[in-house]
Amino acid sequence: MTVKETAGPERAEAPDTGAAPRRKGRPSHRLQRYGPAYVMLLPFAVLFLVFLIYPLGRSFYYSLTDFNGIKAPELVGLENFTELLVNDERFHKAIWNTVKYVLGSVVLTIALGLTLAIAFKTTSLRDRVLRTVFFLPSVSAGVGVVLVWKWIFMVDSWGLGNTVVRFFGGSNKAWLAEPSLSIPILVTMAVWGGAGYAMVLFVAGINAIPEELYEQASIDGASKARQFWHITLPLLRPVMVFVVITSTIGAFQIFEPVYLLWNRSASIVGGPLDSALTIVPYLYDMGFNRFQLGYASAIAWVLFLIIFLVTLVQLRVTKTFKEF
Amino acid sequence: MSVKTIVEADQVVRGRRTKRPKRVNVAAELARIPLYLWAVVVLIPFWWMIIAAFKTVPELMKNPPTFFPENPSADSFYDPEYQGPGGDPDPDHVAGVFQRWEDVAGGFFRFALNSFGITVVVTVLSLLIASLAAYMLTKTAAPGRRTAFVVIISSMMIPWQVSLIPNYLLTSDLGMTDSYLGYIIPGLAKAFVVFFLVQYLRSIPDDLVHAARVDGASEWRIWWQIILPLLRPALAAMAIFVALGEWNNFLWPLIIIRSDELMNLPVALSNLNNAIVSSPGQMGVAMAASLLATLPTVVFFFLFQKHFIKGIALSGIKA
Numbered sequence: 001m002t003v004k005e006t007a008g009p010e011r012a013e014a015p016d017t018g019a020a021p022r023r024k025g026r027p028s029h030r031l032q033r034y035g036p037a038y039v040m041l042l043p044f045a046v047l048f049l050v051f052l053i054y055p056l057g058r059s060f061y062y063s064l065t066d067f068n069g070i071k072a073p074e075l076v077g078l079e080n081f082t083e084l085l086v087n088d089e090r091f092h093k094a095i096w097n098t099v100k101y102v103l104g105s106v107v108l109t110i111a112l113g114l115t116l117a118i119a120f121k122t123t124s125l126r127d128r129v130l131r132t133v134f135f136l137p138s139v140s141a142g143v144g145v146v147l148v149w150k151w152i153f154m155v156d157s158w159g160l161g162n163t164v165v166r167f168f169g170g171s172n173k174a175w176l177a178e179p180s181l182s183i184p185i186l187v188t189m190a191v192w193g194g195a196g197y198a199m200v201l202f203v204a205g206i207n208a209i210p211e212e213l214y215e216q217a218s219i220d221g222a223s224k225a226r227q228f229w230h231i232t233l234p235l236l237r238p239v240m241v242f243v244v245i246t247s248t249i250g251a252f253q254i255f256e257p258v259y260l261l262w263n264r265s266a267s268i269v270g271g272p273l274d275s276a277l278t279i280v281p282y283l284y285d286m287g288f289n290r291f292q293l294g295y296a297s298a299i300a301w302v303l304f305l306i307i308f309l310v311t312l313v314q315l316r317v318t319k320t321f322k323e324f
Numbered sequence: 325m326s327v328k329t330i331v332e333a334d335q336v337v338r339g340r341r342t343k344r345p346k347r348v349n350v351a352a353e354l355a356r357i358p359l360y361l362w363a364v365v366v367l368i369p370f371w372w373m374i375i376a377a378f379k380t381v382p383e384l385m386k387n388p389p390t391f392f393p394e395n396p397s398a399d400s401f402y403d404p405e406y407q408g409p410g411g412d413p414d415p416d417h418v419a420g421v422f423q424r425w426e427d428v429a430g431g432f433f434r435f436a437l438n439s440f441g442i443t444v445v446v447t448v449l450s451l452l453i454a455s456l457a458a459y460m461l462t463k464t465a466a467p468g469r470r471t472a473f474v475v476i477i478s479s480m481m482i483p484w485q486v487s488l489i490p491n492y493l494l495t496s497d498l499g500m501t502d503s504y505l506g507y508i509i510p511g512l513a514k515a516f517v518v519f520f521l522v523q524y525l526r527s528i529p530d531d532l533v534h535a536a537r538v539d540g541a542s543e544w545r546i547w548w549q550i551i552l553p554l555l556r557p558a559l560a561a562m563a564i565f566v567a568l569g570e571w572n573n574f575l576w577p578l579i580i581i582r583s584d585e586l587m588n589l590p591v592a593l594s595n596l597n598n599a600i601v602s603s604p605g606q607m608g609v610a611m612a613a614s615l616l617a618t619l620p621t622v623v624f625f626f627l628f629q630k631h632f633i634k635g636i637a638l639s640g641i642k643a
Contacts, residue, residue: 034622047513055490144614204637
């Protein structure tokens with residue numbers, strides 16, 4: 001998405017940014033002229049190449065090998081990938097869980113974030129206070145908050161979750177031991193933590209829409225609902241695309257809640273019957289509990305491919321909507 | 325991102341001033357009721373954490389639970405009646421947050437200091453090198469800068485976990501595992517910061533830079549005296565993102581740090597989490613530690629609320 005944008009109007013002005021007339025000098029002259037510029041890029045470039053690009057290549061190489069971190073990697077071709085995609089039922093479970101989690105958390109986060117933005121978009125004191133409240137969980141994301149949720153979902157009858165359930169006439173639940181509750185718990189945490197963030201983006205988007213459009217539509221007799229469908233939503237499209245894509249990418253990488261909520265011991269990842277096992281915790285388990293580094297690298301590349309494809313599809317879909 | 329959007333962003337962020345006289349719309353107010361309830365739901369986990377941190381062990385396990393501590397105590401932070409690991413095991417008195425990790429000088433304070441120091445160092449260094457790169461990429465004509473920019477922003481699509489294992493091995497090859505260096509250096513090149521700063525710099529006219537060059541200022545001086553001051557709003561926004569991310573950084577230190585002295589707060593909390601799995605009576609201590617780890621981010625947010633919201637809004641608008 002970003003590549004295309006930079007090739008847009010800004011590129012046309014680019015030649016003006018020249019430090020000096022664009023004459024082809026001898027390489028030594030060019031180096032003299034632009035030497036300081038390259039030195040300025042150097043710190044970032046070195047770190048970027050050493051800790052991002054080089055590991056990328058190395059990770060791809062490992063994904064084609066059998067490697068336990070001690071013996072030298074042994075090339076096995078695409079065996080890791082065929083094992084992952086064809087035979088490894090634990091991985092299939094991890095993918096399926098991740099997809100359920102991504103769908104649930106992204107859809108609900110965006111629906112709630114948009115609702116909150118529409119309801120509380122003005123500068124009134126009430127709206128500002130409420131926006132701060134809704135945003136607070138996004139600020140405090142982290143391990144501490146996951147522990148709070150763990151405390152809320154205690155199996156014991158004094159847990160807050162069970163107290164609430166009993167208040168509404170239900171009976172105590174073994175929240176974290178119940179496979180069918182794993183993904184809903186993760187989704188709840190994600191919506192709690194992410195809706196306020198989406199709201200802030202939507203408020204900015206909504207308030208950037210010119211008021212005159214709504215005034216004109218009202219004069220023409222368009223109902224509030226029609227104004228929402230035909231003005232607000234189409235003009236929010238860029239913000240929507242941004243929120244959908246960034247939150248989807250983020251959701252695919254979920255790790256901390258899974259790792260912390262269900263650890264009976266440090267080396268067991270994934271919750272009851274692997275019902276909470278998602279892709280990154282599985283990668284961690286394979287790489288850092290079982291030291292199957294080649295296999296774990298293959299998992300990382302599958303994650304990359306999934307995210308890449310999903311992003312492409314989302315961009316294509318939103319483009320189709322634009323053309324309508 | 326055009327100049328206009330930056331100018332507008334401020335007003336966008338603060339919300340639209342309502343010009344029309346207010347009519348109370350009963351239906352709209354009724355429809356908001358579930359959202360008010362959601363506001364309460366959002367706050368409950370915070371409340372639950374705070375009161376748990378100030379409950380005594382017997383009260384933590386009271387059924388039904390209390391929503392206000394009956395006799396608030398700071399035992400979860402420091403319990404004077406705790407006998408120590410050699411003393412009488414007393415289920416009602418457990419080691420408080422500041423009575424744990426006795427083999428680490430400073431205990432919990434040390435982890436807070438680690439988190440704070442690392443957050444500051446990473447934020448300052450990553451913004452400095454990113455601003456240098458952004459200046460080079462937008463305001464000079466050095467050949468190859470466009471290719472470099474495309475490579476940098478393309479890398480933003482790659483989930484960072486892809487480089488996790490090689491980076492772990494590379495760090496250990498360099499002898500930097502279990503050290504601050506191994507913790508800090510691999511994460512310093514942040515492509516999204518460069519991207520954001522480049523977008524921002526593009527909206528700043530080149531005339532200033534040209535004029536300075538004509539006056540004979542060196543590139544370094546232009547960067548330090550012209551570009552950095554101009555970039556201040558963008559740097560503030562990015563500083564918040566980077567600092568918050570670093571404060572909560574978990575997976576990388578979890579892998580790279582072995583000795584207790586070097587743990588940051590998230591790893592220390594996870595450590596605590598492992599220790600208390602079997603004993604819910606220790607949950608008060610976990611909540612006290614979580615409170616101590618979360619409080620600084622909330623205070624930070626209230627101090628810089630405007631920058632926070634503006635930064636997020638800008639990141640969405642430029643997309």
